[in-house]
Amino acid sequence: MTRAHRFAHWALWPALALAxxxxxxxxxxLRPPPPDAPSATAEPAR
Amino acid sequence: MSVGFRAVQWNRAKLVYDAVVIAGxxxxxxxxxxxxxxxxPPQNQSDVINERIRAFGSCAFLMLTIILAIGPLARLxxxxxxxxxxxxxxxxxxxxxxxxxxxxxxxxxxxxxVLPSLLPELLKPEPxxxxxxxxxxxxxxxxxxxxxxxxxxxxxxxxxxxxxxxxKALHMLVYAAYGLxxxxxxxGAMQEFRHPLVPILFGGAxxxxxxxxxxxxxxxxASDRGVAPAPDGWIAVGPPLAIPDRAARIVAAPNGERIAVxxxxxxxxxxxxxxxxxxxxxxxxxxxxxxxxxxxxxYEYRLADGCAPPPFTEKLATYPVRIRNGTVEIDPHPLPPGxxxxxxxxxxxxxx
Numbered sequence: 001m002t003r004a005h006r007f008a009h010w011a012l013w014p015a016l017a018l019a020x021x022x023x024x025x026x027x028x029x030l031r032p033p034p035p036d037a038p039s040a041t042a043e044p045a046r
Numbered sequence: 047m048s049v050g051f052r053a054v055q056w057n058r059a060k061l062v063y064d065a066v067v068i069a070g071x072x073x074x075x076x077x078x079x080x081x082x083x084x085x086x087p088p089q090n091q092s093d094v095i096n097e098r099i100r101a102f103g104s105c106a107f108l109m110l111t112i113i114l115a116i117g118p119l120a121r122l123x124x125x126x127x128x129x130x131x132x133x134x135x136x137x138x139x140x141x142x143x144x145x146x147x148x149x150x151x152x153x154x155x156x157x158x159x160v161l162p163s164l165l166p167e168l169l170k171p172e173p174x175x176x177x178x179x180x181x182x183x184x185x186x187x188x189x190x191x192x193x194x195x196x197x198x199x200x201x202x203x204x205x206x207x208x209x210x211x212x213x214k215a216l217h218m219l220v221y222a223a224y225g226l227x228x229x230x231x232x233x234g235a236m237q238e239f240r241h242p243l244v245p246i247l248f249g250g251a252x253x254x255x256x257x258x259x260x261x262x263x264x265x266x267x268a269s270d271r272g273v274a275p276a277p278d279g280w281i282a283v284g285p286p287l288a289i290p291d292r293a294a295r296i297v298a299a300p301n302g303e304r305i306a307v308x309x310x311x312x313x314x315x316x317x318x319x320x321x322x323x324x325x326x327x328x329x330x331x332x333x334x335x336x337x338x339x340x341x342x343x344x345y346e347y348r349l350a351d352g353c354a355p356p357p358f359t360e361k362l363a364t365y366p367v368r369i370r371n372g373t374v375e376i377d378p379h380p381l382p383p384g385x386x387x388x389x390x391x392x393x394x395x396x397x398x
Contacts, residue, residue: 001214001320001325001327002211002214002303002320002325003301003302003303003304004211005211005214005215005218005325006263006266008215008218009259009263010263012218012221013221013256013259013260013263014260016221016222016224016225016256017253017256017260019225020225020228020229020252021252021253021256023229023232024228024229024232024245024248024249024252026177027177027178027229027232027233027236027237028232028236028245028249030177030178031178031236031237031240032178032237034240
C-alpha cells in the first residue's frame with residue numbers, strides 16, 4: 001500500500017470504530033422491550 | 047500478469063479457493079436454516095421467506111467480516127497470505143449473497159402484496175429524524191450498492207484503467223459498507239430479535255475486525271518513520287548479510303514511502319515496495335526462480351532492473367545501491383521504472 005493508503009487506514013478505522021461502536025451500543029441500549037414481556041405488576045396466574 | 051485486457055484466467059489454486067468458499071456458503075446457509083426451522087418452525091410462506099432473509103443476510107455479513115479480516119491477518123502473520131490470493135472472487139460472491147438477501151426482502155413484499163409501499167416507506171422523511179425507527183433498510187441498500195460497485199470493478203481491466211492507487215482507494219469503500227451493514231443489523235434485526243447472541247455475534251465481529259486493523263497498523267507504525275539519511279542523502283540499510291538471502295529488508299524513505307532492499311546471493315537491489323498490480327507489499331515476497339515475487343498474487347520482477355520477465359511488461363521503480371564501509375546504502379530518490387540499478391556484492395567488496 002502507498003503511504004497515503006496507510007494513512008487513510010490509520011485515520012479511517014478509529015473513526016469508523018467510534019461511530020459504529022457508539023451507534024451499535026446506543027441501538028442496544030434503546031431497544032424497546034419485547035411486546036409480550038410480562039408486566040411486573042401483573043397478577044400471577046392462579 | 048500482463049497489463050492488457052484479458053479474460054479471467056483460472057488455475058487450480060483459484061478453483062480450489064472458489065470451491066472451498068462456495069461449499070462454506072452452502073453449508074452455512076443450510077445449517078442456519080435448519081437451526082432456525084428447529085428453533086422457530088415456519089408457520090406460513092412469509093416465515094419461510096423471513097428465514098431465507100436472515101440466513102443470506104447473516105452469511106453475507108460473515109463473509110464481509112472474513113474478507114476484512116484477511117488483510118490485517120496477512121500483515122500480522124504470513125501464514126494467512128494464501129487467503130489473499132483470490133480475495134476478489136470471495137468479494138464478488140459476497141455481493142451475490144447480499145443481493146439474494148435483498149431479493150428475498152423484495153419477495154416478502156411481493157408475497158404480502160405490499161411491494162408498491164416499499165418505495166414510499168423508504169422515502170418517508172419522518173423516520174430519518176429518529177434513531178430507533180431509522181429506515182435501516184436504506185443502510186443495507188447503500189452497503190449493497192457499494193458492494194456492487196466493487197464487484198463490478200473487481201476485474202484487472204478496471205485495475206489498469208483506474209490505476210492501482212485509485213482502484214485501491216475506491217475499494218476502501220468496503221470499510222464504509224461494513225459499518226453500514228453493522229448498523230443495518232443494529233437498527234433492524236437486533237431490534238426485533240432479543241436473543242443475546244445477536245449483539246454478541248454481530249458486535250463482536252465488528253469489534254474483532256476493527257481490533258485486527260488497528261493492531262496491524264500499530265505494528266507497522268515503526269516502518270513508516272523515515273530513516274534519517276546521511277549528509278549526502280543516502281540511507282544506511284545495514285551489512286549485506288543482515289538482508290536475508292532471497293528476501294528483503296524494508297526501509298522507509300524520508301517521505302515515508304517504503305523501499306524493499308533484496309539480496310539474491312551476491313546481488314543486491316532496491317525496488318519500490320509497491321507491486322505494479324495492486325500495490326501489494328513486494329518486500330514481503332521472496333525471490334523465486336531468480337525473480338522477486340509479490341506475496342499477494344505472484345507477480346514477478348527481475349531484481350536487476352525491476353522489469354517483469356518477458357512477455358510481461360510491468361516495471362517497478364528502482365533505487366541506486368552502494369556498499370560503503372561494509373554497509374549497504376540506498377539513494378531514496380527513485381530511478382525511472384525498469385532502470386538497472388542492482389549491484390553485485392562481491393564486486394563491491396573490492397580487493398582484500
